[in-house]
Amino acid sequence: MERIPILKMGRFLLVTIQVDMHDRLALALQDDxxxxxxxxxxRGVLIDISALEMVDSFIGRMLGTIASMARLLDSDTxxxxxxxxxAITLVELGLSLKxxxxxxxxxxxxxxxxxAVGGADSTLSKAGRDENSQF
Amino acid sequence: MRILSSERMExxxxxxxxxxxxxxxxxxxxxxxxxxxxxxxxxxxxxLARNTLDYGGGGTVLLETLENGVRSGLRLTFxxxxxxxxxxxxxxxxxxxxxxxxxxxxxxxxxxxxxxEITSTRGExxxxxxxxxx
Numbered sequence: 252m253e254r255i256p257i258l259k260m261g262r263f264l265l266v267t268i269q270v271d272m273h274d275r276l277a278l279a280l281q282d283d284x285x286x287x288x289x290x291x292x293x294r295g296v297l298i299d300i301s302a303l304e305m306v307d308s309f310i311g312r313m314l315g316t317i318a319s320m321a322r323l324l325d326s327d328t329x330x331x332x333x334x335x336x337x338a339i340t341l342v343e344l345g346l347s348l349k350x351x352x353x354x355x356x357x358x359x360x361x362x363x364x365x366x367a368v369g370g371a372d373s374t375l376s377k378a379g380r381d382e383n384s385q386f
Numbered sequence: 387m388r389i390l391s392s393e394r395m396e397x398x399x400x401x402x403x404x405x406x407x408x409x410x411x412x413x414x415x416x417x418x419x420x421x422x423x424x425x426x427x428x429x430x431x432x433x434l435a436r437n438t439l440d441y442g443g444g445g446t447v448l449l450e451t452l453e454n455g456v457r458s459g460l461r462l463t464f465x466x467x468x469x470x471x472x473x474x475x476x477x478x479x480x481x482x483x484x485x486x487x488x489x490x491x492x493x494x495x496x497x498x499x500x501x502x503e504i505t506s507t508r509g510e511x512x513x514x515x516x517x518x519x520x
Contacts, residue, residue, distance in 0.1 A: 271407065272404075274403075275400060305428045305432060307429050308494065336424075336425040339422050344494035345480050345497070
């Protein structure tokens with residue numbers, strides 16, 4: 252079955268959603284992310300939605316669920332790269348994505364995660380050997 | 387009102403929702419809608435297509451490009467033969483859901499459209515139509 256790849260970067264997991272997700276793919280991502288958080292003891296999850304041309308209530312709910320589940324597993328979530336047209340539409344739809352932290356781009360999102368887990372100290376130094384490893 | 391083009395699509399699986407979204411986007415682009423307007427109607431279509439699938443047990447969507455004098459627009463009509471909606475007013479209220487959704491589908495789709503029409507008969511099905519003018 253088709254899967255959305257999850258990249259490990261130091262203590263963080265990075266997900267870039269580049270396809271128009273059908274429901275089963277979205278649910279598979281929830282499952283995969285939670286097991287990867289536990290497997291790698293990830294402290295943060297960064298979800299890049301810059302390629303998404305639309306976020307409906309289903310995808311919004313999925314993002315909220317991922318953030319809640321990650322929180323319970325001691326991991327912070329930041330959603331980055333939302334297109335302005337998507338933000339405008341979401342507000343009109345009535346979805347404010349409460350409880351989901353956002354940042355404008357990947358760089359700002361990574362900075363937010365590093366702040367959240369207590370500075371950049373060990374994040375970067377320990378990251379070296381696992382950087383860019385994909386699984 | 388003149389109908390310039392029309393196309394009917396099946397909504398039987400969550401992959402069909404993705405196909406419907408893509409078809410709506412294509413029509414919206416062809417009509418010359420701006421990016422925000424495209425996003426609004428595609429999002430509304432996604433909400434309604436999911437309703438058709440989840441609550442109506444599947445159905446169809448009719449995509450029509452219309453012209454009314456100087457205006458042109460895109461009309462989407464979702465039809466199912468499901469159980470119908472007992473209380474339409476309640477179903478349009480934000481936060482009301484009979485399933486496991488967030489209850490934003492119908493009300494949200496209405497806000498994202500210029501015109502909105504719903505008819506539902508218990509035991510016979512539901513028909514929701516939205517229109518976005520250029």
